[in-house]
Amino acid sequence: MKYKCIIVDDEPLGRELIASHLVNFESFELIDSFENALKAYTFLETNTVDLIFLDIEMPLLKGNDFLKKLKNPPKVIFTTAYREYAIEGYELNVIDYLLKPITFDRFFVSIEKFKQLQSVKKEVKTNQENHIFVTSGSKNIKIIFDEILYVESLKDYITIHLENGKSHHIKQNISVFEKLLDTDFIRIHRSFIIQSKKLTAYSKNEVEINSVEIPIGNSYKENWLAYLNTSK
Numbered sequence: 766m767k768y769k770c771i772i773v774d775d776e777p778l779g780r781e782l783i784a785s786h787l788v789n790f791e792s793f794e795l796i797d798s799f800e801n802a803l804k805a806y807t808f809l810e811t812n813t814v815d816l817i818f819l820d821i822e823m824p825l826l827k828g829n830d831f832l833k834k835l836k837n838p839p840k841v842i843f844t845t846a847y848r849e850y851a852i853e854g855y856e857l858n859v860i861d862y863l864l865k866p867i868t869f870d871r872f873f874v875s876i877e878k879f880k881q882l883q884s885v886k887k888e889v890k891t892n893q894e895n896h897i898f899v900t901s902g903s904k905n906i907k908i909i910f911d912e913i914l915y916v917e918s919l920k921d922y923i924t925i926h927l928e929n930g931k932s933h934h935i936k937q938n939i940s941v942f943e944k945l946l947d948t949d950f951i952r953i954h955r956s957f958i959i960q961s962k963k964l965t966a967y968s969k970n971e972v973e974i975n976s977v978e979i980p981i982g983n984s985y986k987e988n989w990l991a992y993l994n995t996s997k
Contacts, residue, residue, distance in 0.1 A: 767791075768879075769813070772798035773805045773828065774820035774844065779865065783818050783844065786872040793876070802831035814839045816879055819859075821845040832859075840882065842875050858940040858955070881921075882938055897945055899925070901935045908933065910947055914974050916958040928963065928975070951992050954982035961992065 770793055774780045780798045787795050796814065799805040803825055805817070819841050821828040828845070832838055846865040860882065861875040898905045908925060917924045918939035925933045943952055952958050957979050959972060966973040971980050981989055 767794040768815040768883075769794055769796050770816045770818065771796060771805060771808070771814050772818045773802055773823070773831070774798070774818070775800050775823040776820070779820060779844065782867060783872075786867070786869055787818075789869075790876055792880075802826040802828060806831060806834065809835065809839075816860075817841045818844050822847060840879055842879070882941060899933065899935050899937070901933060906933060910949065910960075911962070913950075913960050914963050915960060915977070915979060916942065916950075918956040926977075951988070953985050953989050954980055955984070956982075 770787060772780045772783050772795065774783070777800075780800075784795055784798065787793055793816070796812075797808060799808065801823055802819075806826075817839050819828040819832065821843060822845060828843065832841060841859040843859050843862045844865065844867060845863070860878050863871060863875060895911065896907055896909045898907055900906075908927075912927045912929065914926045914928050916939065917926065921936060921938060923935060923937045923939050923942055925935070927933075939956065939958065943950070943958055946958065949961050950958050951961050953972060959974060959979060963974045964972055965975065969981075971978050973979070
């Protein structure tokens, strides 16, 4: 299997450098590159890719704004000369944040992060009726959706908190795990997913589940308000 990639960067030298790094990885295929985000947006309307190498400071449409407009975005690695976007990159769940000029060693680390995420995704077996299997050590553990209170993330690990007081700490990316859950779950923070049916109270800035107060992240408030409007 080859992972399909595109490059979006207004600098020709930037596109050439990434392409020259990428050619060293046999399982990755560069299918196109674009000088601005509008052209990439049009391309993605009719094409599917696995990974985007995305510059941020570009004319017409910045890379971060472009990413926000994608309904089902592929995995993204930011490539930029500006450090100040690092926090926003984390909020947008990008895989990595590469500062220009991009060395091959640093590029290699990003590729490995992407491959690790894909590997974890394959290891998690799901049954979307009422449960999910997660891998912890040598065991595949069955988790019933209705027993989950909330999911908490810390870097590359998540903790699944259950209503019986137990919890499971597994190596998993929260964004990958989010896609495996049913519609009763909602992401309210870069580090938290809650089970909506377990909600006991909420305010403007936080929710409460079993006396546990969980913050609502600024970039997730619009999503949270949309949920409240549809649940009334």
